[in-house]
Amino acid sequence: MSNGNQSDFIRIENIVKKFGTVTAVQSISLNIHQGEVFCLLGGSGSGKSTLLRMLAGFDQxxxxxxxxxGEEIAGRPPEKLPVNMMFQSYALFPHMSVEKNxxxxxxxxxxxxxxxxxxVDEILDMVKLTPFAKRRPHQLSGGQRQRVALARCIVKRPKVLMLDEPLGALDKKLREETQQELLKIQRELGLTFIVVTHDQEEAMTMADxxxxMDMGKLVQVGPPRELYENPNSLFxxxxxxSLNKFDGTVxxxxxxxxxxxxxxxxxxxIETPFEHNKxxxxxxxxxxEKLEIFPETSSAQPSTQNVVTGRVSFVGYMGEQTNYSVDLGHGIEVRVAEQNHHMSTKISIAAGDTxxxxxxARASHLFAA
Structure with missing residues (x-):
């Protein structure tokens, strides 16, 4: 039972991490809720893994x-913390069976x-590994090894499970299936997950x-929809x-x-909550994906505020969607992504068409140039 309220199950207060003259994490403060999936997302060198290692006790x-x-954990060794960490490498013992791992x-x-x-029996059943209990890691698929590593972490019933790029070694289809399994297990056990990833799609799919993070700083925190629909910066x-970007003048x-x-x-x-000067x-x-494309000959009349005319320079059929690039002239090109919900007159749009x-207006944002 938490000693505090939900919002301060984990409190990170003004954390700084320096390696010599290099500051890897710059004065980060953050609350993580009990029972939530929180993703630290950022590119290489952004500081996300360093922050995770401090939470896990590997770095101070x-x-x-x-x-x-309610307890301060900085300075305590990893084995003394009520947390567990799952690495991308899985680090399974090759000479041990699944159940012994x-x-x-x-x-x-x-x-x-x-x-x-x-x-062990309960956890193996939960992660659907009971039939493989006697096998060794080399006899398993990548997804099965991933589940063994997960089972080894959660069998100890940690308050927090930390996952460092947990799905990076899996192919796309298996990654999607494993994401769903992870979230199901997380909900069943009520665990708090902290996930580090550079994969924005993975973060958007899994995270509450x-x-x-960028350059050691936490630049925005929020639910996936908020970050996507209302970003606080151009970064x-x-x-x-994906993003279309255009230089303009108010x-x-x-x-x-x-x-x-x-x-x-x-x-x-543009509909914007901020005042912009002439x-x-x-x-x-x-x-x-906020844009819609119409053949010049279409009788359909767009009812939105912004309608521009251009010439198609590229069409890419991707199965579930079709991507278009449209040259608007003056060196301006716009990309359109449309879901292929049904066959329509748009199937005839080809490169070179007008x-x-x-x-x-609400589907655009303005940022300082």
Missing amino acids: PTEGRIILD VAYGLRRDGVAKAEVKQR RIGI IADFVG VGQDDGRTVVRLSEDLVLK GEDVMLTTRP VRVAWP
């Missing part, structure tokens, strides 16, 4: 405090033999909340998902919308 902070369930930590902790068997907008207001000129004959309207240089962004591209 240079400054700041880490409080878990899973039981290893319990036996090392001196848990009674009967209880070890009971807990995501913390995006976040560009990092999470030319005024129209019915509460900001009017931005991209070129002499290309003017767009003459201000901005970066206008919009997601490819088309209209439309999107609503």
